[in-house]
Amino acid sequence: MSRKSYIFSMFGTSPIRPMQQHMAEVQACANELIPFFEAALAGDWEKAAEVQARIAKQEGAADDLKRELRLNLPSGLMMAMSRRDLLETLTMQDRIANKAKDIAGLMLGRKMTFPGEVAPLMFDFVKRCIDASAQAQTAINELDELLETGFRGREVELVESMITRLDEIEGDTDKMQVAVRSKLFALEKELPPVEVMFIYRVIEWIGDLADLAQRVGSRLEIMLAR
Secondary structure (H helix, E strand, O other): OOHHHHHHHHHOOOOHHHHHHHHHHHHHHHHOHHHHHHHHHOOOHHHHHHHHHHHHHHHHHHHHHHHHHHHHOOOOOOOOOOHHHHHHHHHHHHHHHHHHHHHHHHHHHHOOOOOOOOHHHHHHHHHHHHHHHHHHHHHHOOHHHHHHOOOOOHHHHHHHHHHHHHHHHHHHHHHHHHHHHHHHHHHHHHOOHHHHHHHHHHHHHHHHHHHHHHHHHHHHHHHHHO
């Protein structure tokens, strides 16, 4: 059986179900950052390594599905959405998984620790960014319903409200990122400069999770507008 036959034998001829399955793989990858941070903040690097391996495996599964979708997505979709919109949404979804893998890989590789005043803020920040990607998944899971209703009616209003909620969550993460950076800035002089540099990088990458989730929502908004 060809790869095209395989993927669409799983989900039918529509690419919507594979898109949703890809987002499920992405979210599973992001969710693993919670136990990863729990282990890292506790200094349990053996446990952190186990979780990082799961993240890498999950990201690989999402990457395989992304590749199959790109190769096999029909060029002439008879749907109320364009092939380009689907591919761009897929790209945003995939970057969430990539970023989760990057965060865990960097922290594990350097066995990064955070000052006591920063650690709880970081953990809350991570969880809220994962809330953003979870909300993006909730919206993506409405794609099949949107298709059935022809992108009209109450289903559109429902998805618009989901996207609004996603924007609100992303706004929360922006405020939390400012608070984490401010706390770290106050402690900079007490910490090794190289470690401070990498902590700022991790903070930025965590924030990227929410930004990318919001971009998934933005692609859905474009589909609704069209």
